[in-house]
Amino acid sequence: MWLLVATPTLILSGSTGEGSQLVVFFGALAGLFTFTEYFFKYPSIVEFRFAAPFNRHRFVTIFAMVILITLVCKGVFAPTSLTLTVKHWGDLLGRAIDVPYSPVRLVVLMLHDNASVELVEIVRTAAGLAYSISLLSLVIFVLLVRVAKWPSNSGAFNVWVNLPLFDPTGGGDVLIRLKRDANINIIFGFLLPFLIPAVVKTATDLVGNLSMDDPQTLIWTMSAWAFLPASMIMRGMAMGRVAEMIEEKRRRAYAQSDAAQHA
Template sequence: MAFLIAIPSLVLPGTSSDAAQMAALVALIAAVVTFAEYNSEYPTFLEFRNAPPFNRLRFLALFFCLWFASILVAGQERDAALPITLLDSLALSAQAMLDFPYSPVRLMAITFADASGWVNVGLATSIASLLLMVTMIALLLFWVHARFIFWPIRKQAFNFWINLPLFDPTSGRDVLFRLKRDAHFNLALGFLLPFLIPALLRLWIGAFDASVLAVPEILIWVLCAWAFLPLTLMMRGIALFRVAALIEEKRRRAYAQEDDLQLV
């Protein structure tokens, strides 16, 4: 986790000492929090910690997003006469597929066009396309794993309290209703965020100083947050639907068993 946070500072050339120190502090805090969460008997806030590969896929998606974005931003300073790299080719291919009218990538391109004096719009668009492709692949992998490989009960029983520590099944309406309601909300918000974030970012650029986007680390984290937050919400929605399906199936079996006992 510490290495993940420090990727932009490690990859980008000419990182200032203040930025490196801040990245090191945040990386240390993230590492301590993650270590404490996974080595504590009692959960705090991290969900599905004992239901792999939920958090592993999220970590890998964010890792590749930061790594790819950092390499692409660092590569803009190399000689233009040199041939393009494989990562550049992947970014351009992703842009060709995802940069169409009214797409999230096109909205990000329009947003960064308002700050074209500080941001390389073409580079930001290609990075956004590649990051969106990475998160879409991660989401597809998790959906396949949850749908066809019996997640999260393939290897062990699912502990509701440890994996959903912030969800109280005893309060409010029926737990199935609340799980499905939260799942719908997470899926809807996760679908809308790639469209909402560019609009909010455009409002911010118009109201405040857009020169901060000229800092490569900030640009990388903005693009990664735009791609990663929707992935997290949609993965959580899929996971909650799967947990609700497990509870519903267990109830159906219990009711069937009661009916058999009454017939006897």
């Protein structure tokens, strides 16, 4: 987690000024929080911590977004063969997805009217990379759930430990509530890439423009824009999978009960 937070600063500058010290501080906080969540027995916030590789998959997704967008920004003032290659593929992906009413097109339209051509291009490239990574991550996670039968291969699944924010005793059937929460997460995850640019555009029209000229702002804005919806969809799919496991267990229990009664 510390490396994730520090990566943009390390790649873009490599300096040790006040800004770098702030990055180190926030990176240390993120690392300490993650260590605390996984070290102690009782969970607080992090979900699916004992249902690998759910959280590792999400971390790789956000890390890939951050590092690739950082390389694109690095290539603006210090081009290398690596940064030019990443920018080339980002340009291809961004232009391919930049169609009317697509999330990438909405991100481009989010920019202020007098934005330079160079800024529009780099925002399109960053959005194309981030959104493509999120789609690829979702495809891989679908394969983990449907083909690799996650989380069955991780051993016994403890709902309390892996879903600390979900209260099984909150009222109503647990199965119905899990399916409802899963559907809500998937729906909002699908809509967020379209809603976030519209909300930001409306907010900037009221309080001022969001400056994408700063590389750090561009990196974290585009990463959050693509990662949060993908993370919500993965969470919804994971909760749906847990609901399926509970339903299968109930079905087996009912079948055994019926067999015992007729024996």
